[in-house]
Amino acid sequence: VRRANASHKFDTVNNLLRGKHFAGPHRVVYLGDVAQACLAQLTNAETPVFEEHPGYNEQRWSLSTTSGDVRVHIASRPYWAWGLLTSGYLNIITLEGPLSDRARLVLDTVSALGHPPWEMVHQRTAERWLSSKLPSQNLKTNERTWRSLLQSARDTIRESIEGMQVRCDQALNEEDANQHEWSGVLRDDLHMARRALSEDNAPGVERALARLEAGLIQMSTAFDSGYVPAPEALHSDGSDVRSM
Structure with a gap:
């Protein structure tokens, strides 16, 4: 304290x-x-x-x-x-x-x-x-306990980001002329998710992953039923990453 x-x-x-x-x-x-x-x-x-x-x-x-x-x-x-x-x-x-x-x-x-x-x-x-x-x-074992739990949480979040990366790559590799428009949007949110993780900002990661999930749903809709333009790429000033 x-x-x-x-x-x-x-x-x-x-x-x-x-x-x-x-x-x-x-x-x-x-x-x-x-x-x-x-x-x-x-x-x-x-x-x-x-x-x-x-x-x-x-x-x-x-x-x-x-x-x-x-x-x-x-x-x-x-x-x-x-x-x-x-x-x-x-x-x-x-x-x-x-x-x-x-x-x-x-x-x-x-x-x-x-x-x-x-x-x-x-x-x-x-x-x-x-x-x-x-x-x-003792102080050392106490520190190891804290750090072990921290690393476990980071590993779990990193796995979620990597899983989303795979899904984004698969979606972008689809043979559809409009898919390339989404590339910048998806990659920007993946970058923001990784940046949030580097700052131990789990809510920031979750927001980025939620945007990616919504983007993939929109892409799927576009592929199945017609053209849906990608939103403009989101360029962060950092406020999204650390807003807690």
């Missing part, structure tokens, strides 16, 4: 995580940047339930939630300077579910966070804390 503020509340009646505008009985809770980034990437997630309530120490807590087939458990623990500063906390994140879903969540979290979450602010103290509290873990 590098930053934390009073951006959320603990619903003391229902044991739920609430936004800062929640007006019911509550206590302030400090989530921290890592936990916020992780929870923000979940799709249609259940409202997180606190298993350990924040009390006088507003940054010591644990909660869990479910999003589809993935269960997420996060615990916030002090490890440096007795937890007097927000950067003196770390998050223990446990993910359960299909590898592809867990890997995608990690990729989106790291991308949204903007810095490697495995890099502790106070590394020596973190190493000692892990040795004492979680002897099966």
